[in-house]
Amino acid sequence: MSFSQIIFIIFSSMLLENVILSQFLGICSFLGVSKSRKSAVGMGLSVVAVIVIATTVTWLIYNYVLVLFDLVYLKTIVFILVIASLVQIIEIIIKKFVPTLYKSLGIYLPLITTNCAVLGVAIKAAQNGLTFFHMLLYALGSGLGFLLIMFIFSFLREELDKRKIPKAMSGIPIALVVASILAIIFSRYVGIVKESDNNEEKELPRTTNVIIMHNAPSEDYLNNIMRRMK
Amino acid sequence: MNKKENFLKGFIKENPLFVLLLGTCPALAITTSLENALGMGVAFIFVLVMSNTIISLINSFKKLKELIQPVRIAVYIVIIASLVTIVEMLMQAYLPDLYNSLGVFISLITVNCIVLGRAEAYASSNTVGDSVIDGISMGLGYTLALIIISIVRELLGNGTITIWGDLQLNLQGVFDFLHITTISFFTSSAGAFMVLGIVLAIMQAIKNGKEEKAKEAEKAKKEVK
Amino acid sequence: MKNNLITGLVLSVFALICGLMLSVVNMFTAPIIEERTEEKINNSIMEVCEIYRENKDTYTIDKESITHDEVDSVYLIKNENGEKVEVIYIISAKGYASTIQMMVSVTKDHKIEKSVVISSAETKGNIKTHDFNMEGKDSLEDFDKLAGSTISSKAVRKCFYTALDLSYEDLK
Numbered sequence: 001m002s003f004s005q006i007i008f009i010i011f012s013s014m015l016l017e018n019v020i021l022s023q024f025l026g027i028c029s030f031l032g033v034s035k036s037r038k039s040a041v042g043m044g045l046s047v048v049a050v051i052v053i054a055t056t057v058t059w060l061i062y063n064y065v066l067v068l069f070d071l072v073y074l075k076t077i078v079f080i081l082v083i084a085s086l087v088q089i090i091e092i093i094i095k096k097f098v099p100t101l102y103k104s105l106g107i108y109l110p111l112i113t114t115n116c117a118v119l120g121v122a123i124k125a126a127q128n129g130l131t132f133f134h135m136l137l138y139a140l141g142s143g144l145g146f147l148l149i150m151f152i153f154s155f156l157r158e159e160l161d162k163r164k165i166p167k168a169m170s171g172i173p174i175a176l177v178v179a180s181i182l183a184i185i186f187s188r189y190v191g192i193v194k195e196s197d198n199n200e201e202k203e204l205p206r207t208t209n210v211i212i213m214h215n216a217p218s219e220d221y222l223n224n225i226m227r228r229m230k
Numbered sequence: 231m232n233k234k235e236n237f238l239k240g241f242i243k244e245n246p247l248f249v250l251l252l253g254t255c256p257a258l259a260i261t262t263s264l265e266n267a268l269g270m271g272v273a274f275i276f277v278l279v280m281s282n283t284i285i286s287l288i289n290s291f292k293k294l295k296e297l298i299q300p301v302r303i304a305v306y307i308v309i310i311a312s313l314v315t316i317v318e319m320l321m322q323a324y325l326p327d328l329y330n331s332l333g334v335f336i337s338l339i340t341v342n343c344i345v346l347g348r349a350e351a352y353a354s355s356n357t358v359g360d361s362v363i364d365g366i367s368m369g370l371g372y373t374l375a376l377i378i379i380s381i382v383r384e385l386l387g388n389g390t391i392t393i394w395g396d397l398q399l400n401l402q403g404v405f406d407f408l409h410i411t412t413i414s415f416f417t418s419s420a421g422a423f424m425v426l427g428i429v430l431a432i433m434q435a436i437k438n439g440k441e442e443k444a445k446e447a448e449k450a451k452k453e454v455k
Numbered sequence: 456m457k458n459n460l461i462t463g464l465v466l467s468v469f470a471l472i473c474g475l476m477l478s479v480v481n482m483f484t485a486p487i488i489e490e491r492t493e494e495k496i497n498n499s500i501m502e503v504c505e506i507y508r509e510n511k512d513t514y515t516i517d518k519e520s521i522t523h524d525e526v527d528s529v530y531l532i533k534n535e536n537g538e539k540v541e542v543i544y545i546i547s548a549k550g551y552a553s554t555i556q557m558m559v560s561v562t563k564d565h566k567i568e569k570s571v572v573i574s575s576a577e578t579k580g581n582i583k584t585h586d587f588n589m590e591g592k593d594s595l596e597d598f599d600k601l602a603g604s605t606i607s608s609k610a611v612r613k614c615f616y617t618a619l620d621l622s623y624e625d626l627k
Contacts, residue, residue: 021419021420022419023259024255024256024258024259024419024422025255025338026255027254027255027258028252028254028255028343031251031254073315073319074315075337076311076314076315076318076337076340077308077311077312077315080307080308080311080340080341081304081307081308081311084304084307113307113341114341114343114346115341116255116338116341116342119337119338119340119341120334120338123334123337123338124334127334167434167435167438168431168432168434168435168438169431169434170434171434172251172427172430173427173428173430173431173434174427174431175427176423176424176426176427176430177423177424177427177428179423179427180420180421180422180423180424180427181420183418183419183420183423184420187418187419187420
């Protein structure tokens with residue numbers, strides 16, 4: 001995988017197919033926890049960590065257990081159990097080794113189990129048949145996209161709180177309208193997908209590596225000539 | 231709370247989407263056509279009613295209730311996840327087109343806060359009958375909310391209303407007659423946020439109006455006294 | 456410790472029951488799902504390939520074992536003498552919101568005969584009914600993209616390109 005491809009995967013999963021704004025995953029926590037900047041960043045960081053770890057583990061289970069034993073239909077139930085127990089384990093580890101981090105992130109961890117971004121990314125990564133490295137980049141990009149939007153949006157909401165807003169629009173409605181404008185901005189990132197994608201298409205036919213000589217002399221003709229030369 | 235109140239609460243008073251603000255993800259993602267909204271609603275009602283029934287059944291046995299107490303959330307999630315998978319498989323078998331267009335959001339009913347919320351807050355401490363009614367009420371309320379949003383989005387964005395399969399109401403002619411065009415913004419992701427925001431604002435405005443009226447009525451009563 | 460063990464056991468019993476229930480349902484639905492997909496593919500082949508539709512008795516269709524990384528499956532249509540007349544590809548490409556799966560048929564003179572979108576959940580525009588202006592063409596010059604959905608169109612374009620490209624190899 002070339003460097004440009006790596007950059008492309010990360011950027012497209014982070015900006016172009018943003019988890020929140022274009023795939024609508026994790027909206028509950030997006031609206032619920034983005035009231036202050038501190039909690040938004042805390043939630044975002046824990047989501048990045050959980051998405052990357054959970055997607056890796058579920059990808060491995062999906063490809064090396066479920067597919068092998070023909071149990072693909074159990075994926076939802078297995079994935080959600082894996083995510084729930086992973087969140088528990090991460091919580092215990094952080095609590096034991098990095099208590100300061102636990103103090104600031106701890107309260108968001110249990111919420112992540114029911115954050116659909118985690119399960120959604122895990123299912124998409126497994127079902128789309130990505131390679132291991134691609135899956136890793138995709139999960140990282142998706143998590144970073146979540147963090148980015150949470151960060152931007154918490155700024156905007158803090159500003160909104162200071163302004164005078166019509167009573168009916170205050171609170172969640174105005175937040176959704178702001179999210180809509182944010183989504184318009186982010187949908188413009190489609191432009192970074194090069195228009196020159198068509199460059200991949202070379203002149204047709206491309207695959208014929210054996211040169212077919214249309215006017216090649218036939219064997220009989222060659223034999224005839226040989227005979228005459230004799 | 232009698233049975234009728236219990237049934238009606240999900241539509242307006244405790245509407246899961248408009249009032250409790252739960253289950254926003256599918257409400258934004260799959261409301262591009264009425265057909266999708268109906269399909270999602272049916273799947274959702276099935277999961278909610280079944281999970282409420284099973285969980286209230288489990289909790290009606292005292293011994294079992296004590297046994298699962300420490301891991302009850304995990305048990306609920308397992309039950310909900312398997313119900314969702316059943317819906318997924320049935321839909322894939324009998325309604326493959328709908329299954330394709332709903333995509334990952336069928337699986338994501340598992341982590342939909344409404345289902346788990348109802349299980350924990352209502353079904354675990356109420357009788358089976360009440361829980362079933364609660365499930366139907368909440369499910370229908372959520373479906374109603376999805377239908378409202380999807381009609382707005384599909385009509386303004388595409389000029390059509392797809393009821394089911396080929397059964398489609400094409401209102402392009404009306405748009406032409408009025409010399410207005412459809413705006414594809416409404417079917418895009420940004421439009422989803424905008425429509426939900428405005429619908430919520432309208433709900434809030436109605437609620438505020440009612441509250442003010444009630445306040446004025448109270449004031450008038452006091453003055454009379 | 457003992458309590459933990461019991462709760463763990465309870466949870467695994469629940470998981471086991473649910474798993475068993477799912478496998479029972481799966482036993483019922485899996486054959487139906489398979490049948491449906493097969494039926495859909497057969498119908499699409501009929502739609503896409505006129506020669507085969509009209510000469511069902513004399514012509515044969517083989518699901519080819521030749522596989523390319525780019526395509527999901529290849530079907531070769533042969534006439535009564537065993538000559539290859541047409542090739543049909545099922546190709547997937549990533550679109551805007553979903554993976555688009557298309558069936559494209561290519562005739563012996565490397566021209567696209569017809570194409571059908573088998574599955575797509577694209578939200579923008581209706582690629583299932585859009586005419587990409589590719590029927591009877593042997594290059595992508597006249598490709599008519601669907602206005603407003605650049606990425607979906609790009610995916611469809613890629614499908615056509617792959618089909619044309621590989622047909623030079625498979626119809627030899």
